Amino acid sequence: METDSTTQKHLTANELYLIDAYWRAANYLSVGQLYLRDNPLMRMPLRFEHVKSQQLGHWGTSPGQNFIYAHLNRVIKAFDLNMIYLSGPGHGGPAVVANTYLEGTYSEVYPAITQDETGLKKLFCQFSFPGGISSHASPQTPGSIHEGGELGYSLSHAFGAVFDNPDLIAACVIGDGEAETGPLATAWHSNKFLNPATDGAVLPILHLNGYKISNPTVLARISHNELDQLLRGYGWTPYYVTGNEPNLMHEAMATALDEAINHLQQCQFAARHEGDTTRPRWPVIVLTSPKGWTGPKKVDGKPNEGTFRAHQIPITISATSPPEHLTQLENWLRSYKPDELFDEHGRLVPELAAQAPRGNRRMGANPVANGGLLLRDLHMPDFTDFGIGVPAPGSVLASDTQVVGQFLAKIISDNQSPRNFRVFGPDETLSNRLEAVFGVTNRQWMADERENDQFLASSGSVMEMLSEHQCEGWLEGYLLTGRHGLFNSYEAFIHIVDSMFNQHAKWLKTSMELPWRRKIASLNYFLTSTVWRQDHNGFTHQDPGFIDHVINKKASIVRVYLPPDANCLLSVMDHCLRSRHYVNVIVAGKHPAPQWLTIDAARRHCTEGIGIWAWAGTDDGAEPDVVMACCGDVPTLETLAAVSILREHLPDVKIRVVNVVDLLKLERNTAHPHGLSDADYDALFTKTKPVIFAFHGYPWLVHRLTYNRANNSNMHVRGYQEEGTITTAFDMTVLNELDRFHLVIDVLDRLPQLGNRGAYLKQSLKDKLVDHHYYITRHGKDMPEILDWQWKS
CATH class of the missing domain: 3.40.50.970 (Thiamin diphosphate (ThDP)-binding fold, Pyr/PP domains)
Incomplete structure (x- = not known):
C-alpha cells in the first residue's frame, strides 16, 4: 500500500519541525558516538584531539533507525501503545543508545551518563571503546531483548515476545541484509501462528537501504512488484515509504504508521470482539531510504551516502588521513544544528524532550524488555x-x-x-x-x-x-x-x-x-x-x-x-x-x-548429581579393583550388563559402579559451581584404580573434564566414535565399542592379575561379538540374550 503525502497530512507544520529536529538530535548523537571523545556539543572548532584515535562502529543503518524510532514515539503517544523495539540490522547500537538517551531511560539506568554536556561526553567516549559498550544493541542497552551481533533472529524474537502478551506490539526493524538469512526469511511465516485474540502483534519494518558491507542487498534490487508479491505471498499487507527528502519522508512515514496501527488494531478488534477467526493479513512497513542518510555525500571524491561506503565509518580521522577529513566531519556534525537541539547545559530542549513517551511507555523503559521484572514462578506439581x-x-x-x-x-x-x-x-x-x-x-x-x-x-x-x-x-x-x-x-x-x-x-x-x-x-x-x-x-x-x-x-x-x-x-x-x-x-x-531407581532414590541421586550405586557393585565399602562409571541411559544399561557378566564369571573382582547425572560434576569445583572437590572426586573414582567410563557422547569430553584429576591416567572412556548406520540398537553400541562385551574386555585388559581366568572370559566375549554380527545380518534384530536381558541382583 503506497502512502501519498500530497493528499493526506498527518503532521502539522509544528509537528513536522519537531519530529525532524528529534531525528536530527538522534543522528547527531549517533555520529558523536562514532567519532567524538571531547567537544560533545561542538562549542568550539573541532580539533584532532577531540576525535577518538580509533573510530569503530556502523553509521549506515543508524539514520534510518533513528527515523523509525522518532516516528514510533509519535504513534505510541497518539495511540497510547505498549511497544518494544527490536533492532535487527547489524550493529545498530548508535541509534538505539542515542534514542534511549534522548528519552531519558539511559540516564536512569546509568546515572553517570547524565542529561548534560558532561553526560554527553561520557556517552560518546564509552561507545566501541575499551571498558565501554559494544556497537550493537546488547544486553547493556535499555529496552533491548535482541542481541544484534548476529543477523537473522529479530523477527522470531519479536513473535516470541508477543505470544500471550495481548497488549504488546513488537516493532521489529529488519535490515535488508538480515532479510537474506534463512532464519529471517522463514520467520515471515510466524504470522500463521499468531492468535489476534490472545497474543499481541508484531509490526515488521523492513528497512531497505540497499547495501551490506560491500554488496547490494537482494530485496533492494528486485522490482517493486516482485517485492510486493513476495510479502503478500507470505501473508502480509505492505505499506511503502520511499524517498530521501526529509519533509516528504516524515509525512509519508506518519501516514503509513497511522494506517498500519489502525489496521493492526482492527485485526485485533475483529478477533476479540466480533468473533472473527480469519487469519489476519497483518501490516508490514517497507521503508526505503539511502544508506547513511544525512551523512556526507562524497568522501575523497567518491559517492558515500546511498552507497556501501556509508556502511561503517564514512570518514576516517587519523594522523595520516587528509586534513580536509576533519573539516568534513565538523561540517557533518554541525549540519544537525546541535545548538538548536540542546540548551546551554547540554540538555535536550524541552519541546523536543516532550516528543518521547513518558514512563514505561518509553521503548527503552518498557518492563517487558527486562523480562525478569515480570517473571512469575511456574505452578509446579510435585x-x-x-x-x-x-x-x-x-x-x-x-x-x-x-x-x-x-x-x-x-x-x-x-x-x-x-x-x-x-x-x-x-x-x-x-x-x-x-x-x-x-x-x-x-x-x-x-x-x-x-x-x-x-x-x-x-x-x-x-x-x-x-x-x-x-x-x-x-x-x-x-x-x-x-x-x-x-x-x-x-x-x-x-x-x-x-x-x-x-x-x-x-x-x-x-x-x-x-x-x-x-x-x-x-x-x-x-x-x-x-x-x-x-x-x-x-x-x-x-x-x-x-x-x-x-x-x-x-x-x-x-x-x-x-x-x-x-x-x-x-x-x-x-x-x-x-x-x-x-x-x-x-x-x-x-x-x-529398564528403570533403575525408585522415585525417592532418583530424587536423592539427582540432587547429588553423581553417586555410587551400591546395589550394583561388589566392593561393599572396600577398595575396588575397578570403577565402572556411566553417564546416560544407554551407557548405564550397557555398564550394568557388563557388571552382571563380571559378577557371574569373576565374583571375586571388587567392582564399584558410579553413575553420573550432572555431567559437570566431573569438573573441579574451582572450574564449575557444580564440580567436585578433589577429595570428593577421589573418594568416588579412587586415585589409583582403573576406571572404565561409558559415556553418552564423544569420549574426549570426559577426558577434557577430568584431565587434571589425580587418576586421569587410569581413565578409559568409551562413547560415540562417529560410527553409525541403519542397524539394530545394540549394534550401534558394538560399532562404537560401548557395548557390554567391549566394556568387560576393557576391564580384563586392566586387571592382568586375573591371568587365565581373564583370558578365557575375554575369548568368550570376542566370540559373542562374532555371533552378534552373524545374528543381526540374518535376522535383522538383536540376539534374544540382548533383547531379553534383565538385571539380577
Missing part, C-alpha cells in the same frame, strides 16, 4: 506424583519421555490462566513421545485446517514449526519477556541452533553483570531421539556433540544432565524448569528401557 514404581532395579520397562510427558501436561494445565509456559519444537513432540501434552492442549495454528488434522487450534501451548531457528527464536523471545518454556528436539539436529545458543548464552552471561537486568527463566533444551536409538534413521541422525558445544560457555551459565531413567528425568526436569538464568541441556531416551 514431580514425585508422576514417578513410576520400580520394585527392583531393572524390573520395569518404560519410555522415559512418555513418563515426563505426563508431568509436562500437568505443568501446562496448571499454568494456563494466564498462560505462562509453552513447549516449542520442530514437529517432534509426538515423535519424542510427549503425546500426553496433547491431552490438555493443542498446537497453536492459524493457517487452514483439514478434516484429518490432529491437535490443531487457534490457541495452544505447543508451538511447532519445522524450523529449529524459529522454535529457538520464539522461545528466546518468550523467555526474555518474562515467561517459561521448553525446547524439545532430536539430539542430532539441535546443532542447527548452535549459533543461536551461543548468542543467548552470551546474553545471559553479560546480563548477569548488570544489576538492573533481572534474571529470566532458563533456556531448557530437552534432547531425545538420541544417537544410540537412531537405528532406523542411520548415520545422519547420530550426533551427540551439542553438549560439547554447550560446555564451551561460561560455567556460571551452562548445565548438562543425562538422567539414566524416567524417575531421574522427572527430578531433573523439575529442577531445570524451576531454575533461573541458565542454559540447561537434558538428554534422555524415548524408547522403552
